[in-house]
Amino acid sequence: xxxxxxxxxxxxxxxxxxxxxxxxxxxxxxxxxxxxxxxxxxxxxxxxxxxxxxxxxxxxxxxxxxxxxxxxxxxxxxxxxxxxxxxxxxxxxxxxxxxxxxxxxxxxxxxxxxx
Amino acid sequence: xxxxxxxxxxxxxxxxxxxxxxxxxxxxxxxxxxxxxxxxxxxxxxxxxxxxxxxxxxxxxxxxxxxxxxxxxxxxxxxxxxxxxxxxxxxxxxxxxxxxxxxxxxxxxxxxxxx
Numbered sequence: 001x002x003x004x005x006x007x008x009x010x011x012x013x014x015x016x017x018x019x020x021x022x023x024x025x026x027x028x029x030x031x032x033x034x035x036x037x038x039x040x041x042x043x044x045x046x047x048x049x050x051x052x053x054x055x056x057x058x059x060x061x062x063x064x065x066x067x068x069x070x071x072x073x074x075x076x077x078x079x080x081x082x083x084x085x086x087x088x089x090x091x092x093x094x095x096x097x098x099x100x101x102x103x104x105x106x107x108x109x110x111x112x113x114x115x
Numbered sequence: 116x117x118x119x120x121x122x123x124x125x126x127x128x129x130x131x132x133x134x135x136x137x138x139x140x141x142x143x144x145x146x147x148x149x150x151x152x153x154x155x156x157x158x159x160x161x162x163x164x165x166x167x168x169x170x171x172x173x174x175x176x177x178x179x180x181x182x183x184x185x186x187x188x189x190x191x192x193x194x195x196x197x198x199x200x201x202x203x204x205x206x207x208x209x210x211x212x213x214x215x216x217x218x219x220x221x222x223x224x225x226x227x228x229x230x
Contacts, residue, residue, distance in 0.1 A: 035219065037221070042223075043152075043205050043223070043224045043226060044221065044222075044223045044224060045158075045207060045209075045221035045224070047116075047218070047219070047220055047221070050218070091157060091158070093158075095219070101146075102148055102160045102163060102173075103148075103158075103160070103209070103219060104160075105157045105158045105159075106157065107156075107157050108157050
């Protein structure tokens, strides 16, 4: 069974607007971590934000926030005030256990920011 | 955050040859991982590189094809053996600390083309 699902293959957003990238996950573990990475065309994986399963507050990092809805098993990434440099592939990933284990990735969403 | 470097950054290799990719972390880390990203696809874990013992391979990946070394807590190598065009991918090294820290960072990747 697929553990991480990203249902949006591609998204467009107007510069300066906010955009939400969807991610749902499947696990029977109580302890897990959720990650979002950005991959520009250069291929590097840039860590954006992390949410632990026991974290009560939604994670935020600058213009990035993670809308964590545990009961629905969703961990959507919200990017506020989009910039042209945000155009990239975005991957949601999960780690079962809070540290030390492998990541399982979703299929990714390609985001294009329009000027 | 850990800084991870990889060498080479890219290479073009002939079918039937082997390539060794190096991964260096600027601090001691418990866990190191090797991922493969085939063109247009998401990341798939090849193996977990264990210091002082054999690597742990994921289903579909075998040691004869992808031998891995982990001589210390800051360095690992992945060899892609007897290459075919299907091995053309980005290979990414990742490092995480299994001692409670959640971060998992990636190297810049090695873009391999097999002709």
